[in-house]
Amino acid sequence: xxxxxxxxxxxxxxxxxxxxxxxxxxxxxxxxxxxxxxxxxxxxxxxxxxxxxxxxxxxxxxxxxxxxxxxxxxxxxxxxxxxxxxxxxxxxxxxxxxxxxxxxxxxxxxxxxxxxxxxxxxxxxxxxxxxxxxxxxxxxxxxxxxxxxxxxxxxxxxxxxxxxxxxxxxxxxxxxxxxxxxxxxxxxxxxxxxxxxxxxxxxxxxxx
Amino acid sequence: xxxxxxxxxxxxxxxxxxxxxxxxxxxxxxxxxxxxxxxxxxxxxxxxxxxxxxxxxxxxxxxxxxxxxxxxxxxxxxxxxxxxxxxxxxxxxxxxxxxxxxxxxxxxxxxxxxxxxxxxxxxxxxxxxxxxxxxxxxxxxxxxxxxxxxxxxxxxxxxxxxxxxxxxxxxxxxxxxxxxxxxxxxxxxxxxxxxxxxxxxxxxxxxx
DNA sequence: GTAGAATATGAGCTATTATTCGCTTTTAGT
DNA sequence: ACTAAAAGCGAATAATAGCTCATATTCTAC
Numbered sequence: 115x116x117x118x119x120x121x122x123x124x125x126x127x128x129x130x131x132x133x134x135x136x137x138x139x140x141x142x143x144x145x146x147x148x149x150x151x152x153x154x155x156x157x158x159x160x161x162x163x164x165x166x167x168x169x170x171x172x173x174x175x176x177x178x179x180x181x182x183x184x185x186x187x188x189x190x191x192x193x194x195x196x197x198x199x200x201x202x203x204x205x206x207x208x209x210x211x212x213x214x215x216x217x218x219x220x221x222x223x224x225x226x227x228x229x230x231x232x233x234x235x236x237x238x239x240x241x242x243x244x245x246x247x248x249x250x251x252x253x254x255x256x257x258x259x260x261x262x263x264x265x266x267x268x269x270x271x272x273x274x275x276x277x278x279x280x281x282x283x284x285x286x287x288x289x290x291x292x293x294x295x296x297x298x299x300x301x302x303x304x305x306x307x308x309x310x311x312x313x314x315x316x317x318x319x320x321x322x
Numbered sequence: 323x324x325x326x327x328x329x330x331x332x333x334x335x336x337x338x339x340x341x342x343x344x345x346x347x348x349x350x351x352x353x354x355x356x357x358x359x360x361x362x363x364x365x366x367x368x369x370x371x372x373x374x375x376x377x378x379x380x381x382x383x384x385x386x387x388x389x390x391x392x393x394x395x396x397x398x399x400x401x402x403x404x405x406x407x408x409x410x411x412x413x414x415x416x417x418x419x420x421x422x423x424x425x426x427x428x429x430x431x432x433x434x435x436x437x438x439x440x441x442x443x444x445x446x447x448x449x450x451x452x453x454x455x456x457x458x459x460x461x462x463x464x465x466x467x468x469x470x471x472x473x474x475x476x477x478x479x480x481x482x483x484x485x486x487x488x489x490x491x492x493x494x495x496x497x498x499x500x501x502x503x504x505x506x507x508x509x510x511x512x513x514x515x516x517x518x519x520x521x522x523x524x525x526x527x528x529x530x
Numbered sequence: 531g532t533a534g535a536a537t538a539t540g541a542g543c544t545a546t547t548a549t550t551c552g553c554t555t556t557t558a559g560t
Numbered sequence: 561a562c563t564a565a566a567a568g569c570g571a572a573t574a575a576t577a578g579c580t581c582a583t584a585t586t587c588t589a590c
Contacts, residue, residue, distance in 0.1 A: 129587070132537060152447060156577055167539045172579065236448045239360060273515070280496060280519050287495030288488060295456075307481070311488050311527075318526040319519075337557070340567060364547055375569045380549065 126174075136174050138164040140188055143181045148229045152237035155182070179242055186238075186246050189230055193223045205261055209268045209320055212261065213281075214313035220285050221309060224293040232294045255282050262320075270322025281316050288312045334382075344382050346372040348396060351389045356437045360445035363390070387450055394446075394454050397438055401431045413469055417476045417528055420469065421489075422521040428493050429517060432501040440502045463490050470528075478530030489524050496520045 142164035146155045157178055161168040175181050197219050204215035224231055238244060259278040262269065271277040292300065292308050350372035354363045365386055369376040383389050405427050412423035432439055448455065467486040470477065479485040500508065500516050 126536095129536065131586080135537080151449060157579075158577075161540095168579075169540065169581085170538050173537075177578075239447075240444045241359065276515060276519055279499070280523060283495050283499050284492045284523065287491050291487070291491050307484060311484055315488060315492065315523065315527040318530075319523040322526075334566095337566065339556080343567080365549080366547070369570095376549080377551085377570065378568050381567070385548075 132174070135164075135166055135170055138166055139171055139174065139181060140184045142166075144185045144188070144230055147182070147185065147233045147237070152233065152239075157181075179244065182238060183243055183246060185230075186234060186244070189227060189234070190246070190250055193226050196226055197223050201257075205257075209265055210313075210317050212265075213317045213320070214309065216258075217285055217289065217309050217312040217316070220289040220312075221293065221305065224289050228293050228297050235290070235294070251282070251286065254286070255279065258282050269320050271320060277320065280319065284316060285312060288315075340382070343372075343374055343378055346374055347379055347382065347389060348392045350374075352393045352396070352438055355390070355393065355441045355445070360441065360447075365389075390446060391454065393438075394442060397435060397442070398454070398458055401434050404434055405431050409465075413465075417473055418521075418525050420473075421525045421528070422517065424466075425493055425497065425517050425520040425524070428497040428520075429501065429513065432497050436501050436505055443498070443502070459490070459494065462494070463487065466490050477528050479528060485528065488527065492524060493520060496523075 139160060142160050143155060146159060146163055150159075155178065157171055158168055160178075160181060161171045164171075171181075175184070200215060200219050200222070204212045204219065206212075207215060234247065240247065255278055258281060259274055262271070262274050262278060266274075269277075288308070289312070292305075296304075347368060350368050351363060354367060354371055358367075363386065365379055366376055368386075368389060369379045372379075379389075383392070408423060408427050408430070412420045412427065414420075415423060442455070463486055466489060467482055470479070470482050470486060474482075477485075496516070497520070500513075504512075
């Protein structure tokens with residue numbers, strides 16, 4: 115007996131219709147996360163909001179975790195899309211220019227979808243396969259380290275690994291906190307001021 | 323009719339025995355959080371680990387949230403206990419000494435119970451009354467700002483609020499990431515190096 | 531047009547969790 | 561020793577979440 119398991123396939127959308135379903139599910143998950151919070155995001159609710167049946171949900175996703183992972187991935191794609199160009203530019207510049215650009219890019223990245231970013235940071239438990247966020251940060255780290263290597267003569271630092279860790283951590287935390295905790299009260303001028311300060315912080319550190 | 327609600331009192335431990343029960347419950351919650359993670363921390367499980375019945379749990383805590391809040395509070399008390407002295411000392415020093423001490427203190431704070439701190443940071447959803455963590459950070463911010471005010475002549479900064487935000491955020495993120503993500507691979511020398519770098523980062527920033 | 535694959539449905543099963551309440555045991559005060 | 565309050569118990573209830581599967585609809589290809 116072949117005993118095909120009806121609910122196994124999970125993700126293999128070939129037709130147009132099914133791709134729309136998958137999209138709707140991911141979108142619904144994101145919406146619920148932002149508007150209602152992580153623990154309101156039950157599979158039933160997601161399916162409901164997506165205008166799809168729970169059965170269909172399980173046809174493409176093995177569970178809630180996978181949905182959230184998909185949301186994270188989609189968000190990261192969007193962030194990279196809007197940031198990739200400027201990031202590349204920055205890598206060609208000398209330290210002071212580059213750092214300032216990096217801080218500005220970090221701010222921009224956090225502004226792509228602040229409310230989603232916030233939920234992902236504050237409510238989504240970092241367990242199981244949801245370590246994607248960390249993987250993402252490790253990419254930043256590696257990228258930055260590479261930059262430092264190729265500009266070593268301009269720098270006053272001993273350990274490049276340590277320096278990368280310090281800089282990436284500081285920039286990330288600064289922009290993260292600024293955008294996510296003062297999002298309402300944050301004018302453009304203040305944003306500029308913050309970028310200046312962040313750049314000064316890191317530049318000063320790198321050049322001794 | 324008086325209609326006393328049997329399950330209402332919630333927290334009012336006068337006798338010795340009941341205080342022990344409350345302690346056991348908080349301790350059990352902490353243990354489960356660390357060893358099994360946030361979502362294994364059900365009320366039934368907590369009671370079981372505490373060696374207490376669920377009924378007793380609800381006699382002192384209105385629910386799981388309250389238990390976790392108690393754990394957070396207890397942890398913060400412990401941290402302050404081990405750190406208060408050095409923190410006070412730092413406030414009397416000149417900028418370079420003070421900053422270095424602050425970074426060292428931050429490291430020490432994160433080392434009180436790293437595993438618990440990590441769970442609280444990564445798995446406990448910041449909803450409802452669990453904003454205690456933020457309140458705690460705001461205290462740090464205020465304290466630091468006060469210090470800057472009284473040493474303004476030594477500094478090269480425009481906006482003290484902004485500067486406080488930058489420094490506190492950077493120090494917190496640095497020590498947090500260092501202790502929580504490289505906890506295994508972190509020798510004493512590396513720790514010292516990190517403190518040096520953190521101090522250099524912030525001092526350089528404050529003095530231009 | 532029709533067969534077979536792909537897709538969609540949703541009632542309902544199972545498991546888990548929070549929470550209650552009638553009852554028993556312990557303690558403090560007299 | 562006695563009693564009333566305090567503390568403790570845990571089986572039972574209710575709510576909710578995750579997930580399945582028998583069935584129905586739609587699509588693709590010939």
